Amino acid sequence: xxxxxxxPTQPPAAIRFTxxxxxxxxxxxxxxxxxxxxDTPIFMPVGTQAxxxxxxxxxxxxxxxxxxxxxxxxxxxxxxxALIAELGGLHRFMSWNGPILTDSGGxxxxxxxxxxxxxxxxxxxxxxxxxxxxxxxxxxxxxxxxNLGSDIAMVLDECPPAxxxxxxMQAAVDRSIRWAERCKAAHTRKDQAQFAIIQGGLDIxxxxxxxxALVAMDFPGYAQGGFSVxxxxxxxxxxxxxxxxxxxxxxxxxxxxxxxxxxLLAGVASGIDMFDCVMxxxxxxxxxxxxxxxxxxxxxxxxxxxxxxxxxxxxxYTCQHFSRAYLHHLxxxxxxxxxxxxxxxxxxxxxxxxxxxxSAIAAGRFAEFHADCLARWSGNA
Numbered sequence: 001x002x003x004x005x006x007x008p009t010q011p012p013a014a015i016r017f018t019x020x021x022x023x024x025x026x027x028x029x030x031x032x033x034x035x036x037x038x039d040t041p042i043f044m045p046v047g048t049q050a051x052x053x054x055x056x057x058x059x060x061x062x063x064x065x066x067x068x069x070x071x072x073x074x075x076x077x078x079x080x081x082a083l084i085a086e087l088g089g090l091h092r093f094m095s096w097n098g099p100i101l102t103d104s105g106g107x108x109x110x111x112x113x114x115x116x117x118x119x120x121x122x123x124x125x126x127x128x129x130x131x132x133x134x135x136x137x138x139x140x141x142x143x144x145x146x147n148l149g150s151d152i153a154m155v156l157d158e159c160p161p162a163x164x165x166x167x168x169m170q171a172a173v174d175r176s177i178r179w180a181e182r183c184k185a186a187h188t189r190k191d192q193a194q195f196a197i198i199q200g201g202l203d204i205x206x207x208x209x210x211x212x213a214l215v216a217m218d219f220p221g222y223a224q225g226g227f228s229v230x231x232x233x234x235x236x237x238x239x240x241x242x243x244x245x246x247x248x249x250x251x252x253x254x255x256x257x258x259x260x261x262x263x264l265l266a267g268v269a270s271g272i273d274m275f276d277c278v279m280x281x282x283x284x285x286x287x288x289x290x291x292x293x294x295x296x297x298x299x300x301x302x303x304x305x306x307x308x309x310x311x312x313x314x315x316x317y318t319c320q321h322f323s324r325a326y327l328h329h330l331x332x333x334x335x336x337x338x339x340x341x342x343x344x345x346x347x348x349x350x351x352x353x354x355x356x357x358x359s360a361i362a363a364g365r366f367a368e369f370h371a372d373c374l375a376r377w378s379g380n381a
Contacts, residue, residue, distance in 0.1 A: 040273040063348040073105035081147035089149030102150040138182035155183035162230035211246035223254035240270035284343030316348035
């Protein structure tokens with residue numbers, strides 16, 4: 001007896017995103033990746049050069065980090081993406097067992113504007129290390145990230161300054177759309193998801209046009225790029241809700257390179273799921289700590305005899321073991337432990353903020369939580 005033909009089995013998706021609950025625009029979700037689950041909203045520590053500066057992988061995991069970043073431009077310069085692939089991929093290379101997202105080098109198109117040239121073919125950089133030329137085409141950006149083996153790879157885009165002239169902004173959007181199409185065509189790694197990046201500055205209609213073109217290509221996830229590149233935080237917060245409205249509701253939404261704690265909550269209030277920024281570690285290296293009562297600047301003389309921890313309500317290793325006086329001393333004598341301890345605290349603060357945000361969304365009280373945080377940080381609580 002003949003049997004009916006069966007449909008071909010489809011390969012499993014590299015990631016799966018489930019929207020669990022909403023509270024206003026704020027979203028509670030779960031992202032499944034080849035290297036583990038990620039509850040969203042989530043903050044992703046930045047490990048540009050295969051390390052989150054001054055922090056070990058065990059420490060990252062201990063205070064709740066679930067996904068971190070690596071960078072295409074920096075890692076292909078040193079030590080080289082082919083070498084990382086030879087040594088087993090970025091996860092093994094840096095001994096991080098959780099998910100990794102890699103940026104494509106698009107931000108360096110903005111930040112290294114004085115050492116790069118852009119054409120429709122791609123971006124050509126003069127290495128900031130030794131002056132050698134790096135041609136970063138969309139196809140090469142895909143190849144590098146496939147060699148790195150990240151769970152999520154970003155397409156190559158052009159990130160113009162926020163206040164760029166209209167013609168420059170429109171040209172960057174058009175080029176980013178074409179590059180995204182080329183990235184998608186070049187991508188072959190089945191255990192890696194590829195996210196597209198929406199550009200357009202503060203021009204909502206331009207961002208909508210960019211989003212429509214990218215959504216039609218059906219990427220597994222979408223990011224808003226080109227924020228925190230010259231506009232004020234108030235301008236970004238005002239533009240975000242309409243920008244996010246054009247992103248698919250059933251796929252993860254990522255706001256790249258943002259930022260301060262209040263910016264993260266503004267993003268969540270607009271419907272963003274994923275964030276990254278160097279601020280927790282960069283500020284930590286410069287003696288500035290984030291707390292629920294506002295920032296603490298540890299170089300200030302007022303901390304010289306202060307026996308209190310950075311934050312009495314914080315359970316991180318730094319706050320459980322060391323005083324403000326000790327941290328002040330470490331920075332005063334330029335001991336490397338100071339930047340490590342404050343960076344550790346700052347990352348723990350950011351990740352705890354996201355955990356409390358998720359709890360507030362689940363309880364249907366995000367607006368109240370958001371307002372309370374802003375009041376505390378401004379000293380009005």
